Amino acid sequence: MDIQKLSINTIRTLAMDAVQKANSGHPGAPMGLAPLGFFLFHEVMNFNPKDPGWINRDRFVLSGGHGSMLLYSLLHLSGFGLSIDDIKNFRQWESLTPGHPERGHTAGVEATTGPLGQGVANAVGMALAYEFMAKKFNKPDFEIFDHFIYAICGDGDLMEGISHEAASFAGNQKLKRLVLFYDDNGISIDGKTSIAFTDETEKRFLSYGWNVYNIYDVNDLERLRMTLHETRSSDRPCLVVTKTNIGYGSPNKQDTAKAHGSPLGEKEIEITKQNLGWDYTEPFTVPDEVKTHFAAAIEDKLKVYLSWNGLFEQYKSAYPEEAKLLAQIMSGEVPGEFPIDESYFPDLAEKLASRASSQKVINTLDDNYPTLIGGSADLTESNLTDFKNLPSFRSSTERAGIFIMVSVNMEWVP
Ligand SMILES: Cc1ncc(C[n+]2csc(CCOP(=O)(O)OP(=O)(O)O)c2C)c(N)n1
Ligand SMILES: [Mg+2]
Structure with a gap:
């Protein structure tokens, strides 16, 4: 099996195993979205797991917080300090891997999500903040702020009004650094989305002033690559409607609501792993090749981070006032006395x-x-x-x- 497929299947199997051990949780979305998560974290996003607060990191928001095992698997593989024991403690009291991701609790989690739709609004806020900070602090030859905001939302997020209000605002304001992937799997809790959700999402977002793209199979990494390349030159926010299969690989539960919010079951996990061509019998296995594959990607990201640090050192000498202000702002300190008397x-x-x-x-x-x-x-x-x-x-x-x-x-x- 090629290393990309093996890495993607690692994300899928960690999600299945963690939900099974906790005896609760949502395996289906992480299994469907694993190729997209892998693509973003391994290939696209710039970050340094040892400095998760780096101001120029790319941001990632998982709006459907129920799919948290996607994020936790990716944070584990990318070296954010989530150990395999943390993954085994999924959904346990005070663990670093609560049922829905919590900002400030787990390194690498950018937004607390769970109430559907809200993460889309969080991502829009981050895209607004990007524009504001870039305008305030970037100088000729000093792109101190030069990052993107990637978010994934599902059917439930788009059923909620808040995502549409935020999307309308983002379109009006041309928040071009936002790339929102829509996990178009046709399934939510009650069953097929055709029961209750028949919006023409593409048209809706076009009317908000977004650019809209289509991925017909999330497993097609080349198509993901080409589409992302296209979004780079967009002058407006981008929606990437991405077809996925909830519970991908599960012979009896894929494409059904049964994969949404309960463990697959020991027997189903066994045949799903067989179906995926997974050779390992121990649960929570991360093959050495996958560890090495992620470590190499993180090395490359580190080079980008170090080069940014070099640039920022020069910025400090060239624009000491701005650099001071930026440091002050990021520290959360109030720059002066409260001025009212x-x-x-x-x-x-x-x-x-x-x-x-x-x-x-x-x-x-x-x-x-x-x-x-x-x-x-x-x-x-x-x-x-x-x-x-x-x-x-x-x-x-x-x-x-x-x-x-x-x-x-x-x-x-x-
Ligand atoms: C505002 C809000 N309403 C309801 C829920 C309960 N809920 C959690 S997941 C979900 C269905 C989500 O469907 P979808 O986004 O398609 O996720 P998928 O089944 O594809 O994983 C619902 C209704 C919620 N989390 N937030
Ligand atoms: Mg869905």
Whole structure:
């Protein structure tokens, strides 16, 4: 078996084995999506597992958090510090591998997901943050921020309203660094999606102003490669509708809702492994060739990381002010004192609407909180949350703006 297939099957078998041992969980999505996960983590994404907070890493969001074993298998294979024992402890109390991924709990998890649709919105937020930070800190010859946001969503994510609101925003704002893969497996918990979900997803996303691509078989790595290459020159967010088979390889459960959210069962796992051409009888086996294959990829990623560090050292000398500000922002420190004092409200007897006093306060914040981003839900004139004399964040014109407007023709209302 070629090394790519063996690596992909390792992801599948880890997912099957972990769900079986925990006696709960969702094997089907990880088994279907294994080629895509492998492609992204092994071949595409830049990161350093020893420095998971590196500011220029590519981001990955698994919006359907129930498929967490996909992510945990990939984090294990990529050296993020999840051991095989952590994988064996899947879904156990206080383990690093909870049923749904939790940011801040497991290194390499970028977003806490589980409530469907939400991860899509998280990814849109990350794509917005990319534009903002790139505009604020990149300089000629210094692409300090130069990364992509990859996300995977499933049928359930697209049934939820939040994913569509976020997608509409991303299209309007032309958040071109976002590549969202839709796990189009035609199955959710109740059975075939034709029962309840018959949207024309491609048309829906086209109407939001996205570019849409198709992968007719997720196992076709060459097609994945070519499609990803195409997304690179996109001037807008990209949806890649990717056909997969839930529970791929399972003779009796593939393409059925039975593979969604329960263990396959010992017998079914045995015949699935046979069907996949898996030669190992011990559960949780990671073949040595696969370890070596991932280690080599991580070596290459490390070169990119080190070269970025070299660039950033030069940036520090060329742009010391910006570098200082960036370090401050990333540390989470507040750059200055909270600037409000009584001088802002000299006449306490004055009758001032609370939104008007709020406006005064908000308009002192941008100096000291340079990454504060806010907005109003198409109510700028009413709730007075915009920033006087500062541009709003707009697609393609003003990426460093800090106020997000729903309609862009508003005048400042004193
Ligand atoms: C907002 C929300 N509603 C319902 C659920 C419960 N739920 C978890 S997975 C799922 C079905 C997901 O179907 P799909 O995204 O197609 O995943 P697949 O079966 O293909 O793995 C549902 C309804 C949830 N997690 N979040
Ligand atoms: Mg599905």
